[in-house]
Amino acid sequence: MAAAFVSQVQVLFRHCDPAGIVFYPRYFEMVNDLVEAWFEQGMGLPWHVLHVQRRIGTPTVSVHCDFTAPSRWNETLRQVLEVRRIGGASFQFDVRFEGADGQPRLSARLTIVTMDLRSMKAMPLPQDLRERLQAYCVPQDGFTDSKRTG
Numbered sequence: 771m772a773a774a775f776v777s778q779v780q781v782l783f784r785h786c787d788p789a790g791i792v793f794y795p796r797y798f799e800m801v802n803d804l805v806e807a808w809f810e811q812g813m814g815l816p817w818h819v820l821h822v823q824r825r826i827g828t829p830t831v832s833v834h835c836d837f838t839a840p841s842r843w844n845e846t847l848r849q850v851l852e853v854r855r856i857g858g859a860s861f862q863f864d865v866r867f868e869g870a871d872g873q874p875r876l877s878a879r880l881t882i883v884t885m886d887l888r889s890m891k892a893m894p895l896p897q898d899l900r901e902r903l904q905a906y907c908v909p910q911d912g913f914t915d916s917k918r919t920g
Contacts, residue, residue, distance in 0.1 A: 775812040775851040775906055777804055781841050791840040797876050801865055804849045813902040826896065827885035831860070835878040846870060853906040859883050859892045861903055
């Protein structure tokens with residue numbers, strides 16, 4: 771049965787602009803932190819092991835993001851990550867951030883490709899990573915974009 775990876779993040783002063791709301795580029799840092807935590811805590815595959823020991827990179831090659839409501843300093847946001855598609859060398863996943871009241875703040879669809887850090891070229895998803903991704907894979911929801919393949 772597929773499951774989402776769920777975590778929380780507290781909005782810190784460093785995340786905010788002078789208006790006291792999250793400055794949008796900081797959300798991308800939060801998303802990256804979530805992905806790193808998912809690899810380590812959810813899939814048991816720390817980035818350090820993957821990148822340094824196994825020499826497999828995980829660059830983000832596509833991001834589609836919508837910001838639906840502001841998040842403010844000192845709020846705690848619920849973060850949800852679900853895999854949508856597993857390809858030959860890449861995988862696509864959705865991220866949602868929600869306020870304590872369940873109000874959506876951010877929704878994003880990202881694509882990560884696996885890359886051999888020696889040759890700096892895309893490589894097939896390692897079998898152990900593919901198997902771990904399956905645990906977080908949910909059915910397609912009709913979100914399509916002909917430019918997102920791989």
